[in-house]
Amino acid sequence: MRFDLTDLRLFCDVADAGSITGGAEKSALALAAASTRIRGMEEALGAPLLTRSRAGVTPTEAGRTLLKHARGILADAQRMREDLSVFSGGLIGQVRLLANTNALTEFLPEALSSFLADHPQVSVDLEERLSDEIVGLVAEGAADAGIVAGTVDVGALATYPFRSDRFVIVAPPGHPLAAQASVRFAQVLDYDLVGLDRASSLQRFLAGKAAREGKPLRLRVQLRSFDAVCRLVECGVGVGVVPATTAARAAKTMALARVELADDWAVRELKIVVRADEELRPHAKALVESLKA
Structure with a gap:
């Protein structure tokens, strides 16, 4: 069986991303090339390395064993590059x-x-x-x-x-939440929201909290930065959940109301x-x- 470093890096990226598509993107490979490499690895081993489903992929027992060894081999290869780069004047x-x-x-x-x-x-x-x-x-x-x-x-x-930081609610002046000193996240879910891209870790975290409350996130628009969220909130599109540091900075130039979140998880x-x-x-x-x- 022959696995090169590109194979091993790809397999680690696929396992981390939970999908071949995500792994291919992280490895800077075309999806077709990544799929071919994964299939080639499975054929060389004679056993499946991934369990495939509509939700993505997860490593099999053989895949978990490969993952453990692959991480060690890649770490050793990185150390070798670092030690040798001293002689070429590159990154160490x-x-x-x-x-x-x-x-x-x-x-x-x-x-x-x-x-x-x-x-x-x-x-x-x-x-x-x-x-x-x-x-x-x-x-x-x-x-x-x-x-x-x-x-x-x-x-x-x-x-x-x-x-240390905490999450707060930002709302446009005149919004029903704007006059509140503090609110719970369950109350916020009754209103339209401006949020981050679905791939962001915070947005996935908030979606999980909303699911536990038995309510959906009423997302009107999703953006790539907290500053952009604040700008759309100022325009009256909805309310947003942002760090207190972001809210304080944005409030210097935007018309925004800041409302404390009473939930324990809001303190970071x-x-x-x-x-x-x-x-x-x-x-x-x-x-x-x-x-x-």
């Missing part, structure tokens, strides 16, 4: 960092810019994920570190405090998660130390 390392929506949009741009300025030969592969997904991927070794909500169970991972203590300090490569450890600072 890459760190894979996962973050939820709040951390990604509100806090990481400034934190990462400082780190990258101080480490010009290190690159950061940053990806948005749900907090519970981040915990699983870091634990599996699929990422060097992650930033998650403080409410998620991190298992045996080491944690460090990162930032963000944490850095890693497997263990001794497992981190030097540049990954340097990034974590930078984020902690």
Whole structure:
């Protein structure tokens, strides 16, 4: 059986994305080429690696075994590239960092810019994920570190405090919610909403909360940034759920009412998660130390 590094990277990307389409996109391969590679791997092994369904794909027992070995091989290959790149004057390392929506949009741009300025030969592969997904991927070794909500169970991972924030409701002046001091999310679900793209981790999180309340999200429009959400809210399209830091910044230039969310999950203590300090490569450890600072 012959699996090259492209095969192994593709299989990891497919497993992480939960679909061959998503894995092909992450691996920068055409869907047809990715499907052919996966089938070739299964034929070479003589056993299925993925269980396919309408909801996507999940690794079989053989696939989970391959995934474990593939992550180790790819990590070793990355270390080799980093060690050899010193001789060519190129990048000496890459760190894979996962973050939820709040951390990604509100806090990481400034934190990462400082780190990258101080480490010009290190690159950061940053990806948005749900907090519970981040915990699983870091634990599996699929990422060097992650930033998650403080409410998620991190298992045996080491944690460090990162930032604090909370979600609030932004509403246009005159909206029924605008005069409220605080509301529960269940009340918000009675009104039209302006939200983020369905692929965002926050939007998936809110959809889950709405499902638990037994109500749908009445999304009028979905956008790619919190600032865009605030602009559409100001225009009267609906109300939005955004970080308090975003709402405070937007309120300086937009006509917006800010309303506290009374739900416990609205308070966001963000944490850095890693497997263990001794497992981190030097540049990954340097990034974590930078984020902690």
